[in-house]
Amino acid sequence: xxxxxxxxxxxxxxxxxxxxxxxxxxxxxxxxxxxxxxxxxxxxxxxxxxxxxxxxxxxxxxxxxxxxxxxxxxxxxxxxxxxxxxxxxxxxxxxxxxxxxxxxxxxxxxxx
Amino acid sequence: xxxxxxxxxxxxxxxxxxxxxxxxxxxxxxxxxxxxxxxxxxxxxxxxxxxxxxxxxxxxxxxxxxxxxxxxxxxxxxxxxxxxxxxxxxxxxxxxxxxxxxxxxxxxx
Numbered sequence: 273x274x275x276x277x278x279x280x281x282x283x284x285x286x287x288x289x290x291x292x293x294x295x296x297x298x299x300x301x302x303x304x305x306x307x308x309x310x311x312x313x314x315x316x317x318x319x320x321x322x323x324x325x326x327x328x329x330x331x332x333x334x335x336x337x338x339x340x341x342x343x344x345x346x347x348x349x350x351x352x353x354x355x356x357x358x359x360x361x362x363x364x365x366x367x368x369x370x371x372x373x374x375x376x377x378x379x380x381x382x383x384x
Numbered sequence: 385x386x387x388x389x390x391x392x393x394x395x396x397x398x399x400x401x402x403x404x405x406x407x408x409x410x411x412x413x414x415x416x417x418x419x420x421x422x423x424x425x426x427x428x429x430x431x432x433x434x435x436x437x438x439x440x441x442x443x444x445x446x447x448x449x450x451x452x453x454x455x456x457x458x459x460x461x462x463x464x465x466x467x468x469x470x471x472x473x474x475x476x477x478x479x480x481x482x483x484x485x486x487x488x489x490x491x492x493x
């Protein structure tokens with residue numbers, strides 16, 4: 273079983289659309305993350321979340337919002353997609369903040 | 385936000401040559417982690433260093449944590465084509481878990 277799974281793996285969509293990427297972890301971890309990786313391979317943290325606290329990177333536009341129905345899920349919703357949103361989005365989890373991070377396989381988003 | 389810089393950004397080596405990537409932080413780190421991302425893949429945890437001056441080895445990989453806990457390095461001896469990928473250091477201090485800028489390694493057979 274995949275420890276951290278995210279869907280869809282590939283997503284091509286038009287500017288202005290709203291889309292969601294789903295993420296689930298079966299590791300029993302308390303903390304989940306969303307990272308954005310651009311074409312230069314920079315891994316930028318977008319959100320850190322556990323059942324007590326949501327930490328939002330201040331540089332993330334408010335068009336991006338995490339939604340967590342329960343501890344095992346952290347979905348990413350993006351409103352009004354822009355060309356610059358094209359990237360690979362990684363969901364990840366760790367036992368608690370600061371522990372080893374386990375990444376999902378990534379979701380390749382292309383905005384046209 | 386915090387920044388963890390890595391150099392070089394890219395490195396091409398002949399198979400069998402050694403490779404080193406360096407990680408530098410503007411602040412003192414409680415610990416540092418290293419990850420490897422294969423082309424088309426996702427980052428995978430390699431190791432964590434906690435103590436000042438700590439050195440750890442994994443086969444051909446040697447990891448060091450600086451005495452001041454502001455820098456770290458990863459050295460690969462006699463690179464192989466399987467070493468290809470991007471290597472990231474990561475600062476798990478606090479609750480934001482920042483990754484370094486990464487070093488992409490290409491190994492020429």
